[in-house]
Amino acid sequence: MTSRIHAFDALDNFRDYGGYDTAAGRALKTGRLFRSAHQASVTEADLERLAVFDLGVVVDLRRPVERRRQPSKRAANFTGQVLESDLDERGEAPHITFLKSADLTADSGRTFMTGLYRDLPFAPAHLDLFGRYFRALGETDRPVLIHCAAGKDRTGMLAALTHHLAGVHHDDLMEDYLLTNTAVDLVGRAPAIAEQLKGFTGREASNDAVVAFMGVEAAYLDAAIASIEERHGSIDGYLEQALGVDAALRERIAERLAA
Template sequence: MTTISPPNHTPIENERDPRRLLPGASNFRDLGGHTGHGGRRVRYGRVYRSDHLAGLTSEDLRLLKGMGLTHRIDFRGVAECAALPANVAGISTLPLPIEPTVVHRVEALLAQGTVPTEAETVALMCQTYQGFAREGAPVYARFFRHLLEHSTPLVFHCTAGKDRTGFAAALLLGALGVAHDDIVQDYLLTNCLYRRSPLVHTRGPDHVMDVLWGVQPAFLEAAFTTIEREFGGLARYLAGPIGLAPTDLERLRASLLETGNSPT
């Protein structure tokens, strides 16, 4: 499994450090700090990503309040939300469910007595990401519409904060003009930051679980290859299935990119 060190972001206050984990959350981080369109950096303190948020402590809640978060986008499926409610006082919720099909497929195989190999599990994950780009486009279009309509800080998440959330983060950073290599680097931070939650009960052979609960460049590249081959590239994908007009893209960048080369 590929792991990398966190990128060398400009030092900022601890509560916005993208490498800082909330005690009761995993894979929680600020998307700020990357260089985007026109050399402008993605603003800190505007958009965060996380895992399920169901195990927040009183300290987490204090930190979240200090971040000014007012709403969250939840990509989890219906059963996931029921099993791990993540309602937080003062934070409104927009449910954008994408059911965890890869987990269901693996569980079905195991129930039939078929144990997928590591390579087969990787292939299933790649197919899942292809599905994000194809069938998931209407959900991600609503994600971008919400970003355009709500300027206050938000967090988006799923169960582990790595796949449905990881693709959303990749699309957003891409829309903001962040270089592809930097997008992949940010995506792979999950392998440094994610801790398997004791609240999530998924069982299987170690080699299968290691694939399911980690991220690999091949997963994200499967989605971007699909975008390139079937939609003509990221720009056309954002303008087409995601529905971002040129003025929308300008508004998004004006909201989430710094106005100059120094923090604002």
């Protein structure tokens, strides 16, 4: 397993998304950019390991209902800033509606995920948190952790935007996004996840359907990027127009993250 992935007792998909080369001929620092799933189930040993990273900013991309259902645990000596949004307070999460109502097949999972990604960059809470995250990157010299529930979709989108802003090659950007499929071992865990879904929905899901829904595919991120380009002309246009990331902020972020 790649050295980017850090093993915990009960924290999935924790990994360093720094270290990639950039178009400026420099590399992103390692030990500064981290991504993961939620921290509601972490053990005391996990909290001790997290404390070692000295996180200065934690960006929780989950909805309020998700945060209430699975509240994050923090080490007693945690001194970082936590960024959250309450803009999606009402309504059921789209993936919950899908699991309750749609046919749980690989094709339906891929169709749902592709549609989800086309809308993901424009949800009010995401616009709010993505913009605040980039402003934090321009201000802090301490490590930053971004996470959602599984650490793959909302988190994957934000990590990809970070890589683009920093000048990471698209191939590396996509490789990092797809690393979720290695970090979580979905194929190996699919039967257990299928059982959990059965208990939740009362319906059977094939292993292929679980992997399609719980994993990531290049087509998902491609759909988000295409949607961004349709509305803003380019990812750079989206960063500036939708998130307020101007040239000065980009320069501050690049300087702070460059090795």
